[in-house]
Amino acid sequence: MDWYALRWKIETFHKILKSGCRAEDSQLRTSERVVKLIALYCIVSWRVFWMTMLNRANPRAEVSQVLTPEEQAALGAAVPPKRGHPPHSTLGDYLKALARLGGWLARAGDSPPGNMVIWRGWLRLGDMLLGFKIAETYG
Numbered sequence: 001m002d003w004y005a006l007r008w009k010i011e012t013f014h015k016i017l018k019s020g021c022r023a024e025d026s027q028l029r030t031s032e033r034v035v036k037l038i039a040l041y042c043i044v045s046w047r048v049f050w051m052t053m054l055n056r057a058n059p060r061a062e063v064s065q066v067l068t069p070e071e072q073a074a075l076g077a078a079v080p081p082k083r084g085h086p087p088h089s090t091l092g093d094y095l096k097a098l099a100r101l102g103g104w105l106a107r108a109g110d111s112p113p114g115n116m117v118i119w120r121g122w123l124r125l126g127d128m129l130l131g132f133k134i135a136e137t138y139g
Contacts, residue, residue: 009049012115016045020119048119051095056112059092067094074128075101082106101125 017023021041028034051066063072076088079097088094099113100106102121 013045013049016048016115016119017041020116021045048115048122052115052118055092055095059090061091063091063094066091070129071125074125074132078128098122098125
């Protein structure tokens, strides 16, 4: 029963692995390379799933548990708080900002952000951080 109760979490993890990472689209020719790629994708999928579930379980958690100072600064600059709201301070604030980067609309009646908008937001955040590093190096 305990394993069956975890089934939806396992299904969600596989959805991130399949739809987010597009694990099935890889065109690697050797099994060794495929195994290494899937291992990396599993880590990425776990992180997205973990961030989403941690946000739902404890949105007031310390953001430094999940995001680096650079990620926090980039999110704060890219997705400022809505007018009249205090600056981002909790994990929930930052992950909502991350989800907004991924297309979550953050309307009053919307459910908490899901794995796929967190995934898309995290990809965009990674691109921004890369851009910041390039600008620091060559700017």
